[in-house]
Amino acid sequence: MNYPRVIIAGTHSGCGKTTIAMGIIRSLSRRxxxxxxxxxxxxxxxxxxxxxxxxxxxxxxxxxxLERDVVLEFFEREAALSDISVIEGVMGLYDxxxxxDERGSASHLSRLTGTPVILVIDAGAMARSxxxxxxxxxxxxxxxxxxxxxxxxxxxxxxxxxxxxxIEDKTGIPVLGYLPKNADLTIPERHLGLIPAWEKDKxxxxxxxxxxxxxxxxxxxxxxxxAKRAKPFPEYKKSVFLLSLxxxxxxxxxxxxxxxxxxxFYYDDNLDMLKHYGAEIVFFSPxxxxxxxxxxxxxxxxxxxxxxxxxxxxxxxxxMEEIRNYSMDGMPILAECxxxxxxxxxxxxxxxKTYPMSGVFPGRTVMDKKLRSLGxxxxxxxxxxxxxxxGTVIHGHMFHWAYLEDIPVGERSPFVIxxxxxxxxxxxxxVNTIGSWVHFHFGSNPSSAINFLRAAYEYNRGKGD
Numbered sequence: 001m002n003y004p005r006v007i008i009a010g011t012h013s014g015c016g017k018t019t020i021a022m023g024i025i026r027s028l029s030r031r032x033x034x035x036x037x038x039x040x041x042x043x044x045x046x047x048x049x050x051x052x053x054x055x056x057x058x059x060x061x062x063x064x065x066l067e068r069d070v071v072l073e074f075f076e077r078e079a080a081l082s083d084i085s086v087i088e089g090v091m092g093l094y095d096x097x098x099x100x101d102e103r104g105s106a107s108h109l110s111r112l113t114g115t116p117v118i119l120v121i122d123a124g125a126m127a128r129s130x131x132x133x134x135x136x137x138x139x140x141x142x143x144x145x146x147x148x149x150x151x152x153x154x155x156x157x158x159x160x161x162x163x164x165x166x167i168e169d170k171t172g173i174p175v176l177g178y179l180p181k182n183a184d185l186t187i188p189e190r191h192l193g194l195i196p197a198w199e200k201d202k203x204x205x206x207x208x209x210x211x212x213x214x215x216x217x218x219x220x221x222x223x224x225x226x227a228k229r230a231k232p233f234p235e236y237k238k239s240v241f242l243l244s245l246x247x248x249x250x251x252x253x254x255x256x257x258x259x260x261x262x263x264x265f266y267y268d269d270n271l272d273m274l275k276h277y278g279a280e281i282v283f284f285s286p287x288x289x290x291x292x293x294x295x296x297x298x299x300x301x302x303x304x305x306x307x308x309x310x311x312x313x314x315x316x317x318x319x320m321e322e323i324r325n326y327s328m329d330g331m332p333i334l335a336e337c338x339x340x341x342x343x344x345x346x347x348x349x350x351x352x353k354t355y356p357m358s359g360v361f362p363g364r365t366v367m368d369k370k371l372r373s374l375g376x377x378x379x380x381x382x383x384x385x386x387x388x389x390x391g392t393v394i395h396g397h398m399f400h401w402a403y404l405e406d407i408p409v410g411e412r413s414p415f416v417i418x419x420x421x422x423x424x425x426x427x428x429x430x431v432n433t434i435g436s437w438v439h440f441h442f443g444s445n446p447s448s449a450i451n452f453l454r455a456a457y458e459y460n461r462g463k464g465d
Contacts, residue, residue, distance in 0.1 A: 003079040004227040006147070007040070007117045009089035009106040011133060015122040016152035018046050020179060020218075021088040023210030026053040027220055028084060030211060036082035038075065040106050041090035042376070042397035042439065044265040044303070050088065053207050057268050061087065061113075064097060064104035064376050065395040065441045068112055069236040074269050074443065075113060076233065077241065084227050093119060094140060104376070107144055114231030116147035118223065123163050124153030124181055131166030138171050146173060147226045150218060154178040177218030179210075240446050241276050252280045253297035253456035260285035262313060263338055265303035270442045273449045274300075279456070286342065290318045297456035298332040299323065301339025303439055307349045307367050307402070313342065314355035327360045332386045332455040333433040337400055340427065340435035341365040344404070361428045361435055363407040373398045377419040379426070379438055385414050386432060386455035387440075387448045395444035398424075398437050432459075 008024065010017035021037075028035050037050035037058040042065065047058035059078060061071055079085045089106030096105030110117050119137055123130050130151065138146050149167055154160045164175040214220070255274055257266070263286060275281055282293045287309055292299070306313055313320075323343075327333055335343045341357070346364035348354045354364065381392040388394070398417075404425065413426030414434060427436030432455065442449040 001076075001080070002230065002232050003076070003085060004083065004224070005079065005085040005087065005113070005115045005230050006223060006227040007087045007089055007106055007110050007115050008120060008150075009093040009110075009117050010091070010120045011122065011137065012092045012095075015120050016179065017089055017120040018049065019210055020120050020150055020152060020214070021086060022049050022053045022207055023179070023214035024218070024220070024223060025050055025086050026207050026211035027214045027218075028086070028224070029054055030215075031220075033083040034081070036078040036085040038078075038085060038087040039090070040087060040109050041104060042399075042441075043090065044439075046088060047268075048264070049203060049207070050086075052203060053211075054086075056082075059268055061109055062104065062441070063108050063112060065397065066443050069238070070240055070443050071109070071112060072234060072236040073238050073240055077272075079233075084224065086227075087115065089117075093117065093137060107141060110144060112234070114145075114234055116145040116226050116230055118148045118150060118176065118226065119146065121149060121151050121163075121167075122153055123151040123159070123178075124155075127159065127162045128166045130163045131170035134167045134173060135170045138173060145231075148222065149173055149175045151175065151178040153181040155181055174222070176222050177214075179213055179217060182213070240273065240443060245446065245450060246277055247450060247454060247457070249278045249453075249457050251457075251460070252278055253453050253460060254280045254282055254293070254295050255453075255456060256293050256296040256299045257281055257283050258286050258299075258301045258339065258342075259283040260287045261304075262287055262306045262309040263302050263304040263342075265336075265338065265439065266300075267439070267441055267443075270440075270449070273442045273446065274453065277450050277453050279453055286316065286319060287312055290316065292319065292322055292326070296331075297460045298452065299326065299334070301333070301335040301342060303337035303339060306338045306341050306347060310347045310349050310353070310355040310357075314347075314357065320358040324358050324360050327430060327433040330432045331459055332452060333360075334387075334440075334452065335433070335435040336439050337398075337437050340437060341402055343433065343435050345406075360430055360433055362411070363404050363428075365402045365404055367402050370401070372400055372403050373419070373424065373437060375419055377417050377424070377438060379415045379417055379436070379440065381415045382412075382426075383414055385429065385434060386452055387434065388445070388451050392448065393445060394440050394442075394448050396438040396440040398439070400437050 348366035
């Protein structure tokens, strides 16, 4: 089977690949095509924009956290339902695990999936030198399917013509067009990256302007042609979305998932896996809801921006008390990063103000002025818990500016977190509640999702439901 697909990669972070990918996704959707958007790597924020641009969920494809066949399985589930797939790269095209290790990079994903690459070059401060950059990227890996170039932050038609002639003369690679230098075609940033897509008043108009510019200045027909000439999709063995893995539940366990402006960082594949294995997913808002949905079996609190809404979260005491009572009663609760902050006793924001939180865990989390942790990691259970038995390994990613303090002496983490060669803060456990800085990816160990659901099912069965 062949699925039309293309990777929009860049020379480096900040070169404009997100905005160009977003504009292309929106423009293709305007043509009536069903677009499946994807993001290389563990990012949560860019997928929010691509979801808005496409009108369909953007998925992560990560060759560091996930095995080859799992990446292919996740990709095909959506691509098979679409007319075209657009994958945004991460950092620079070849940036991955290390100097000699391409895992996690857009080039690795291109090779693994057989997807052609369109390279974005930031030409805002150069002219003929763009040809040298394109040539260097082409020669770095001559076997890569390097299909075309798009240039960004172009000053004029004359500037574009110089760039195009230099690149095409030195590489033989076509230049499909450009985006002009225009502040209206950029999205503001904050400490975790671009502003989140839920701030729609700041993003919808930008997406539409981007699409207008793409349709005016970029050869979309050639983008589609490149996508259609992608290699036949590689063969692989399914291991995640199998009927044989679904537990035999008499009644579906109901998982309450926090979703609002404060909690919006989830791998959609995690939620899909939970649903496939038999869960009913219901959403609630820690910002707006005074109580949890009825009949729930477990709670999942993802990451996000609780520090931006700390005062409003702290005022919703009824909901936090309900969560704390469920935790004490033994309900399985998984809290990742921002969710972990919400379950601690207090949260200190960037202005130095401290707000009371749920109090499930001791201690307070405090926002720092600098990044505290960024990168891939692996969680190894030090004891049996609802994610698996002692020794269970789950891969994930950490990205946070907060730190934990005022923890009682002797407090033991339920797992050790391996980040490279180092062991870092693992997290906390209270009864059947697990909190950690890690964003877990269930695709790295599907049994973790199944075990979570089994624990949820057993909790409700113990209540006679």
